[in-house]
Amino acid sequence: MIESLLVANRGEIARRIIRTAKRLGVRAIAVHSEADADLPFVLEADEAVCVGPANPAQSYRNTEAILAAAKSTGAQAIHPGYGFLSENADFARTVEASGLIWVGPGADAISAMGDKINARNLMAAAGVPVAPGTTEPAADLAAALAAATEIGYPVMVKAAAGGGGMGMGVAADEAALRTEYDKVRAFAERMFGDGSVLIERYFPRVRHVEVQILGLADGRVVALGERECSVQRRNQKLVEESPSPAVSPELRSRLLAAAVRAGEAVNYRNAGTVECLLVPRQRDDSASEEFFFLEMNTRLQVEHPVTELVYGLDLVEEQLRVAAGLAPTFDPEALTPRGHAIELRINAEDPKRFLPGPGAIKTWVEPTGEGVRVDSGYVEGNTVTPFYDSLMAKLIVSAPTRPEALERAKAAVANFHLSGPKNNLPFFTELLENEEFISGDYDTALIPRMR
Incomplete structure (x- = not known):
């Protein structure tokens, strides 16, 4: 070690x-x-x-x-x-x-997956489904317009070097594309130093589902289940759960197999996440759903605790073991998920508009109890400054079933006492009473519908 x-x-x-x-x-x-x-x-x-x-x-x-x-x-x-x-x-x-x-993964894998267009092309070659889109950067507006005509509106305009939900825009028609192309390109040059733009099919109703992979020291790539990440504001996640309530056993088998192929295509080592868009063909028929590769995050994810709780693992320990050339603590051929886990991101932001609200922490009392875990970065008396991300803590609950996990989440939110900075705990109180979320049949537009 x-x-x-x-x-x-x-x-x-x-x-x-x-x-x-x-x-x-x-x-x-x-x-x-x-x-x-x-x-x-x-x-x-x-x-x-x-x-x-x-x-x-x-x-x-x-x-x-x-x-x-x-x-x-x-x-x-x-x-x-x-x-x-x-x-x-x-x-x-x-x-x-x-x-x-x-x-972490090798530098070559990071480079290969860091450019969204290159990543799409690699995944397509490996047999991983990708959404209709460009195979090279749209060099100018004319190229973007031609690509959109071929793909069909609406389209997503993406910064090829972007990530974390940044550098994206939706165009429903040619006029909107003219505006979004220039906007995304300028943002990409400013934020990432690379103005390359990708044009991709936009799906109005979609779920965001990702697969945790681990590239082992012996060269094997294993998949540690999926996470549902569709509760988002501004394309950034607020809630994650595992397993996804939208994924059937048949779909799960295809998702995990595709994620393993994705990792193998770039000789992946250590922890990573293969993110996908799940597109329902019919609202009540999950077996007929399609999924498309979105991107690969070549690092540990914020939401890794839900996978840890469902699989009974410490992913940081597994990362260290891979980096040291050691075997994992588990048998890759006998992985058995158990129960359900939900993570809520506790941010220093107002619960309505989700705008940052840093400040000194006057009260900080974390909930406790069976199936409750809090990964926090602060304690009472600290100050949340405006220099960094607004994430203060992650509240993670686990239980044998999703309904039980939801009940534990409600109780944990009610018993998380926090004052000083603005915080989004009131939003989670609202979400956990939302019938659409409770049903499990929700998508990435859930928050806009709530607002």
């Missing part, structure tokens, strides 16, 4: 990685910005190094400062968490060139 691990991240995911590292007897090293000096992940690490001011570009994305921290502390490996440098192929290569272990 790795002996010392530098966690190149912050907040709840850094705290969560540190918790597993310490359980395994691995020395845990935190890096932090000046703004995060008093957060729990810094205090709970065996050692901590300040790598710069609040601006992420000068701290959590500062590769030179992070590598210097790894060298000064004698770290053997680096775990990037999610966000920041986690899907930066150049950073992964630099880490390994420096003689350190990178806890």
